[in-house]
Amino acid sequence: MALVYGGDGTRPCAVDPPLILAPMAGITDMTYRLLLRRIGGVGLVTMEFVSSEGLTRGNRKTQRLLRFDPAERPLSVQIYGADAARMEIAAERVEEMGVDVCDINMGCPANKILKGCAGAGLMRDLGRAKEIVAACRKALKTTPLTVKFRLGVTDETVNYLELGRICEGEGVAAVALHARTAKQMYTGRADWSYIARLKEAVRIPVVGNGDVATPEDVLAMFKETGCDAVMCGRATMKNPWIFRQAAELLAGRPYREATLAERRDVILDHFRLIQKDHADAPKAVLAKLRTFTGWYTHGLPNGGELRRRIASLESPQAFLDAVEDFFATHASRAAA
Ligand SMILES: Cc1cc2nc3c(=O)[nH]c(=O)nc-3n(C[C@H](O)[C@H](O)[C@H](O)COP(=O)(O)O)c2cc1C
Structure with a gap:
């Protein structure tokens, strides 16, 4: 049976297949989420974390982060902050956006966030964490609320x-x-046995996350932990097909590797999405394209050639030419 969030007065959100794109700051922007949706196999995509301060004070940078396309849905918006009253208003804003899920970040380990007692800092103060969850739950009349966290702040204070x-x-x-x-x-390695223990301790759905690198790992995490859904972050950058491939395995079918043509199409698709989204900032377009193309060509024979070539390009058109050239040469080499 498909996993459904909410439904207890909130609007049910089916996460089907039970495979979730992890929030990643600087990565899971609208273009990336749309790209993964087009490839398929992902049940829920997540925006990178958004500060409750920025969200509620009309910060322009935050407003830009919050844009989404209906084609991404179901979509989760993740908020963070240390102040319950501010988080309550932030949750109200998320409710007004009409997205499918509101998530609270209690796992970010960055010092800046920890010091402000947000993110994983809240795991040092479970009283405050409880207040924040209650405040957000109160604000969310129809949107299901989820929380993402780590094992604890240190080995000595594991309190997940x-x-x-x-x-x-x-x-x-x-x-x-x-x-x-x-x-x-x-x-180190994420220790999945803790996910199994959490699953035994609560009746609400548990999403497992950490070091899922391959479609086979997705199945292994389900099997080893009994979790209700698997969330995957970094591996999607090297292999944006990972959800589609894992969905095949979950359905009992073998999966296939992405073809050369599919790799080219993903790069070009992402290129078009980024260019449309950053029409006013060609430098930002190129920087993003270099990063993502580096990942997408990972493991491809001669992928380093393309990565070296695009490192010095100055215009999006030159980038496009280099990609077309690379794949045409590659295809003719493969055919020879
Ligand atoms: C570049 C980067 C940015 C991240 N940003 C966020 C974030 O905004 N919110 C969050 O909850 N986790 C964030 N994470 C953590 C991921 O969501 C995920 O928990 C972590 O990467 C482990 O999963 P993985 O091994 O599948 O990557 C980030 C991770 C990376 C690598």
């Missing part, structure tokens, strides 16, 4: 089970666990 139970008690629709401590940042 307590936080999971608080979320359940406050009417949260689902929780997502990145199975690392905040102190670990992104080092």
Whole structure:
């Protein structure tokens, strides 16, 4: 049966297939979310975290982050902050946006955020975390609320089970666990056994997250932890087809690798989306294109050739030519 968030007075949101794009600041913008939607296999996409201060004080940069296209839906908007009253107003704004899910970030390990007692900093103060969850739940009349967190701040203060139970008690629709401590940042390995323990401790849906690198890992995480959905972040950059491939495996079918033509189309598709979105800033377009093309050509024979070539290009048109050229040469080499 498909996973559904909410429905207890809130608008139900089906997450089908139960595969979720993790929020990633600077990455999961509108163009990236649209691209992954077009490729398919993703049940829910997530915006990068948005500050409750920026959201409620009409900050222009935040307004830009908040844009979305109906084709992305279902879509989750993630908010963060340390002040319950401010978070309540931020949740009201998310409700007004009419998106499908509102998520609270309690996992960000960045010092700037921790110091302000937001993100994973809230795991140091579960009383405040509870207040914030309650305030957001009150503000969200129709939008399901979810919370994303880590194991705790340090190895010595692992308290994700307590936080999971608080979320359940406050009417949260689902929780997502990145199975690392905040102190670990992104080092070491995510320990999935904690996801299994959280699943045993609460009745609300549990989303597993951390170090899913392949479609096979998606299946392994479901099997090893019993989680209700798998969330994947960094691996989507090297392999934006990962959700589609995992969805095939979940349906009991083998998956295939992306073809050369599909790789080219993804780069060009993303190019068009980025160019349309940043029509006023060609430098930003090129910077983004260089980053993403680096990932998309990962593992391709001679991919380094294209990456070196685009490092010095000065116009989007030159970039387009280089990509077309690269794939045409590649195809003729493969045919030879
Ligand atoms: C560049 C980057 C930005 C991120 N930004 C956010 C964010 O805005 N909100 C959040 O909850 N997690 C953020 N994360 C954490 C991811 O959502 C995810 O929990 C983490 O990368 C582990 O999953 P993965 O191994 O599949 O990448 C970010 C991670 C990366 C690499």
